[in-house]
Each structure stands twice: as C-alpha cells, then as structure tokens.
Amino acid sequence: MSSSTTPSPSPATTPAPAAKAPRAGMGARFALIALALMWPTQLLSLAGLLGGNAQASVAIHFRTTEIGWFILVNALVGTVVAPFAVKLSDFYGKRNVMIVITVIGLAGDIIAALANNYATLLIGRGIAGFYAPIAALAYASVRELFPPKHVGAASGIIGSGIAFVAIGGPFLTGWVIDSFGWRGVMWSLAIATAIGLLLLLTLVPETPHRVERTKVNWLGGLLLGGGAAALTYGIGKGGEWGWTDAGTLAFMFGGVAAVLLYIVTDLKVAHPLFDLTMASRRGVWSVFLATALVGATIFGTGIIGQLLVLYPKIPTVSDGLGMTATHYAVIGIPASILILVVGFGTGVALRKVDARLPLALGAAFAAVGFVLQRSWHYNSTQLMLLGVFSAIAMGLMVSSIPVLIIEAVSPEEQATANGLQSLAQGVLTTIVTQIVYVILAKDSTVAQGTRFYHDAGYKNAMLFGAAMAVVGLLTVALIPRLKRAEDVEAGEAVAA
Template sequence: MSSSTTPSPPPATAPAPTDASGGAGLGVRLVLIALALMWPTQLLSLAGLLGGNAQASVAQHFHTTEIGWFILVNALVATVITPFVVKLSDFYGKRNVMIVITVLGLVGDIIATLATSYGMLLVGRGIAGFYGPIAALAYASVRELFPPKQVGAASGMIGSGIAFVALGGPFLTGWLLDSFGFRGVLWALTATTAIGLLLLLTVVPETPQRVERTQANWLGGALLGGGAAAFTYGIGKGGEWGWTDTGTLAFILGGPVAVLLYVVTDLKSAHPLFDLSMMSRRTVWTVFLATGLIGATLFGTGVIGQLLMLFPTIPGVSDGLGMTATHAAILGIPASILILAVGFGTGVALRKVDARLPLGLGALISGIGYLLQRNWHYTDTQLILLGILSALAMGMIVSSIPVLIIEAVSPEEQATANGLQGMIQGVFTTVVTQLVYVVLAQHSAIVQGTRFYLDAGYKNAMLLAAGIALLGTLSVLLVPRLRRAEDVEAGAAVTVS
C-alpha cells in the first residue's frame, strides 16, 4: 500500500493477545482466536466440497445444462469484490470487514436455499460470493494478532483445518444429500456461515493496524475485478459459443485489457488500490505464481471426481459411477485421515523445512495421481488407492501456501499480499474449473435438459488436471529461498537469504 500504515491501539474490549508463556507454543487465548479464524476460512473449503457434491442433484432437479455456474458464479463475485474488500479492511479493520462480508454471505445462502428456480439459486450463490475474500483477511489478521514467532504456527494451524473438512465434510454431505437432498446441503451452508459470524463477533479481536482513509482508485478496482471476471466468463462460454465467436473473443481479450488498464491507473493514482511495487520483487511474484497455479489445481479440479462418482450410470448417456454421497464419503475415509496427518506433520516440519519443498512435492504428487487416475477410476479399490496420493498432495500444499506468503512479504504488506494472492489464485481456480467443464462437455449428452458426461470427457479432464499440476511444480523452481516465517519480526521486511 502506498500510504503508510498507522497502527492505532486495539479496542479496550478486545486487546491484541500476547503470549504469556513466551514460548513457541500457542496459549489458550491464541488457540481460540486461531480456531475462530479457522472456521470462516475453512468454511470456504466446506462450501466447495458440499456445493461440488450437490451439483449432480441440482442439475437433475432444475434440468440445467449450465450446472458449472452453480460453483462459478460464487467464485466470479468473490474475484470482483476482493480488491475492494482488502482496501476497506485497511481503512476500517479486518474484523469489521469480515463481519460485513459474512453477513452478506449469510443473506446469499438463505436466498439460494429458498430458491424455486435455477436463476434465483444463482442469484443467491452470487451474493454468497461476497464471503469469498474472507480467507485473505483471516490470514492477514494472524500477522497482526499473534506474536511474530507464532505467526507461522497459527497460519499453519488455520490452513491445516482443511483436514477436518476433508474428514467430516464427505460424511456430512452424504447424510444431507441422501436424507434431505441438495436443500439440506444449502441449509447446512447457511448454518455454518451463521456460526462463523458468531465466532467473529465473540472471539476475534479487531486488528490494530489502519491506513489513512483517503480516496482510493475504486475505478481501478472495478477494472481489475471486472476484467478477471470477464476473462473467466469468456473461457466458460468458449465451448458453447465457439472459440472464434466475437462474443467469446471480446470477453477473453477484453478481460486482460481491463486488468492492464487497472495497472496503468493504479500506478498513476495518488491513492492506489494496491501497492503494486511489491510485484516487481522476485520473492513476491514467483510465490504468487506458484501458489496460484498449485492452489488452482487443488481446488479447481476437484469437480472431476465429484461429478464422476455422483452422476448416474446410463449406457451411452452418462458414465458416472452412480454412487450415493454416503458411499463416496466412505471411500474417502483413508484419504481424509491422511490429509489430517500430513497437514499436521507438514505444519510442524515447516519450522525447519523450506516451504518450497512440500509445495512442489505436493504439486508433483497431484499430477502423478491424475495421470494414474486417468486409467484407473472405475472401482472402489482404485479410487481409494489413488485418493491416498491426492491426500498426500493436499496435506502438503494447504499447509505450505500461507507460510510462503508470510515469508515473501513484510508485515505491512500482509493484507495486500493476501488479497492479491487470493485474487490470483481465485482467477486461476475459476479458469481451471471452467476449462474442466469445457473439456467434459466435449464428450457429453443432454437428456431432458440435463447434461451428462461420458468416460472420454472424464479422462481428458484428468489429463488437463495433470498438466496444470506439473506446470505448477515447475513454477516452484522459480521461487528463491525466503526467510523463515518465525524469523520475520513485526515490521521487518522479508528479503531473500
């Protein structure tokens, strides 16, 4: 940020916590705050899991060929608003802004749950997308609320919370879908969002740092978010309209142009939205590139397995495996346990191990897993064994990403860095998800208004996922050696060792 941060004392009712023990472990108060930040952050992962598993049911209920937008409209809204949310959090405090976007997310969840048409469902899902930037604010809050030596441990703890989502989420989905249908899933999302709001209101203190409230480059923010959204929308429509169609090209080419215009306006603005000067540092742009690509592989390709397992088996029409959600959850038990173990182990190891290693290794394992799954995805045994590879990858990746961001920037840049990285990863994830649907649709059949997918489509989507994962692996080689998170003191710039 171009304006210097001016710390103001936190509210008297919510003082910033301190480590009474002075040791390396987190005190009880700090653990409670970390858990309270973990809930809304990992709710994004839970929403992705629940929503992804509900797609097959939603598609068949509303008879739509555009089921991809059930996930994508949420992501697009999150992409558009991220720059505004990050800037407002600098002005008004991260907790305050997290509360506002959680309330909006809750409103969207309620609308989606009560929707009687697919269009209204998408409106609700879009409003719920306002919740999307909360992870960036939560990780940035850690930098202000925790002692410097414990920032890495707290961030790792929040990130590894995805293991609990992976362990309990499939069974929750199975019970809800098999007992109450997709409406049960949507009501569950509403309830979990409400709990997240309660935790923010009662447990998390306000962050102390503020920047001077000035006129910001809001037009630039609209160009940045709108351009990113336009590009991803064009990718999604390319398979339907044709890749040489004027409308397709307008969105695909116009999106990057809008982003470039944002860069020009922000660099010239007296009050830029983001301090883009950090992107000139190799330590920053390489971390953003690597974590964005690898995170996109992790979160953008999960729909392949969800659709494969839960869509029905209809000869010549659908080559899904026709599982119940509970059956799919049972198959995922070994992987879920392994994610928990690997995530925890990676978090501990990162105190001594270079965070680039588990990130790159996780991406490589993910790519190998998809290559193998392309030929072996037909039986329960095959899915369980290959799920173990995915679990190893996920455990390492989710624990490494937040630590690498902390290591790449100074404390004053944390909120901006989390916002930019979250936006980059969000765009990559949305584009990857769009590409997955485009590839799947090349081998599909439409019956009674619902699109079903054939085995050749699933195979090609897995090959795409493997290629992106391997590209992410190579991108890690660009990242220079960084200072360890626990060695970064508050206010100290992070430099290459």
C-alpha cells in the same frame, strides 16, 4: 505501504506492534483465536465441497445444461469483492470487514436455500460470494494477533484445518443430500456461516493495523473483477460458440484488456487498491505465481471427481459411477485422515523445513495422482487408493501457501499480499474450473435438459489436471530462498 526491502512506517500507517511472548494462560487464548479464524476460513473449503457434491442433484432438479455457473458465479463475485474487502480492512480493521462480508454471505446462503428456480439459486450463490475474501483477511489477521515466532505455525494449523472439512464434510454432504436433497446442502451452508459469524463476534479481537482512510479506486476494482468475469465467460462459451467466434474472442480479449487497464490505472492513481509495486520483487511475484497455480490446480480440478462419482450411470448417456453421497464419503475416509496428518505434520515441520519443498511435493503428488487416476477410476477401491495422492497434495499445499506469503513480505504488506495472492488464485481457480467444464462438455450428452458426461471427457480432464500440476511444479523453482516465518520480526521485510 512501502515496497522497499526495509520499509519504514509512514505517518499514514499505524503498523501492528510486535506481539509479546505468551504469558501463562495466553496459550489457551491464542488457541481459541486460531479456532475462531479456522472455522470461517475453512468454511470456504466446506462450501466448495458441499456445493460441488450437490451439482448433480441441482442439475437434474432444475434440468440445466449450465450447471457450471452454480460454482462459477460464487467464485466470480468473490473475485470482484476481494480487492475492496482487503482495502477496506486497512481502513476499518480486518475483524469488522470479516463480520460484514459474513453477514452478506449468510443472506446469500438463505436466498439460495429458498430458491424455487435456477436463476434465483444463482443470485443467492452470487451474493454468497461476498464471503470469499474471508481467508485472505483471516491469514492477514494472524500476523497481527500472534507472537512472531508462532505466526508460521498458527497459519499452517489454520490452513490444515481443511482436514476437518475433508473428514466431516463428505459425511455431512452424504447425509444431507441423501436425506434432504440439494436444498438441505444450502441450509447447511447457512447454518455453518452463522456459526462462523458467532465465533468472529465472540472470540476474535480487532486487529490494530490501520492506514489513513483515502479514496477507493472503485473503477479499478470493477475493471479487475469484470475483466476476470468476462474472460471466464468467454472460455466457457468457447466450446459452444467456437474458439474463433467473434463473441468468444470479444469476451476473452476484452477481459484481458480490462485486467491490464486495471493494472495501469492502479499504478497511476494516488490511492490504489493494491500496492502492486511489491510484485516487482522476485520473492513476491514468484510466490504469487507458484502458489496461485498449484492452489488453482488442486481446487479447480476437484469437480472432476465429484461429477464422476455422483452423476448417474446411464448406458450411452452418462459414464458417472452413480454412487450416493454417503458412499462417496466412506471411500474418502483414508484420504481425509491423510490430509489431517500431512497438514498438521507439515505445519509443524515448517519451523525447520524450507516452505518451498512441501509446495513442490504437493504439485508433484497431484500430477502423479491425475496420471494414475486417468487409467484407474472405475470402482471404489481404485478411487480410495488413488485418493492418497490428492490427499497428500492437499495437505502439503494448504500448510505451505500461507507460510510462503508470510516469508515473502513485510508485516505492513501482509494484508495486501494475502489479498493479491487470494485474488490471483481465485481467478486462476475459476478459469481452471471453467476449462474443466469445457473439456467435459466436448464428450457429453444432453438428455431431458441435463448434460451428462462420458468417460473420455473425464480422462481428458484428468490429463489437463496433470499438465497444470506440472506447470505449477516448475514455477516453484522460480521462488528464491526466503527467511523462515519464525525468524521474521514485525516491521522486517522478508524477501528482496
């Protein structure tokens, strides 16, 4: 893949042909493809929602103080797998790779659902992490399967599909947890994954783009994933062992060193995992940085509200609100509807509006929401009203990020760009989530083997979320003006 401004296809690359304008009846076919790609992509959001809401039940059931790994092990495995999945999709086709990782993810969901101890549950959650690259591959598939003028809108619609998860997910979670406990949540994920697999098999055509099959930099991928895992583990143990402890520093600096070593090796090997040279262009690295920071902030801090609402209220022990999952779903209705409206509205508006604007507004709304919620988070009314800010932020973000990536790179670079952005956002989300757990743990009490959190911890975590949102907002200013997605033709580079 070329990183020049106007790349020309090499003999080793078979570029995706420009899609023709839809004929009569083709609109329905494109709609079905978009639906089929929306389901597995947004299943990641559903898994995060269901898994996050199940944390309290899992922690109390297994009497563990390490509930953070219920979420983190899934994300870390996804980080390790992502570069390989993207690379193999160039060789064998995105649809084929999506099918394989969905099957593996389904196996992990089933293991987790059948687990009778916490270790087995974590193993299942880890295997389910193989599913994580599905979003990057789905968005890259859009570039090859849709006409150029509809690529931006299709990506925005697929991204805004998170609203359906936001509306139906909480009620599904509430009904399942209140009726069947955390194990019902795991079976729900398995069923949803199976449906996604069926849609991929029946509705999504194979993407035409291929590159010559070469050696895969397996060592580099392990350095990248292992380094990210070591860094995350070190951050998680910093609060327990001490930030100057030799073990903490070894994991943290060792993790950073491994990631840097990956970059050096991938730039030098004949067949790198990613074409990292594209990141030398301002239009590319600035989009990666801004979207990863904003996305990681919004997704990585979601556990604050989940823990606050669903953990029990126990005087001097736990300052959770003790709501049922169903009640949590009810108070989230206005926010869920707003995500739908803002997401679809933004997807349509992006035909005329600079995609940097909604991303910046999303970060700003997130920051304001955290600041206000720090003072008002004690009852249903406050949570319902302030949920408006996070809903607007989510709708703006999920619609603008995929479009910005399309605008920043050429079609030949699309899969790699989606993989790199997804990888960067995944690593940062995991780190942000781990830092949130560390902040919460500083103001907590362990009772009967389970860690419970105090109000001061929730407040400090919200303040951290606000600070991260502001940093994300500032990085959006680094993105130069890009060509609009609907003006991009296949084979044409977008960002200098």
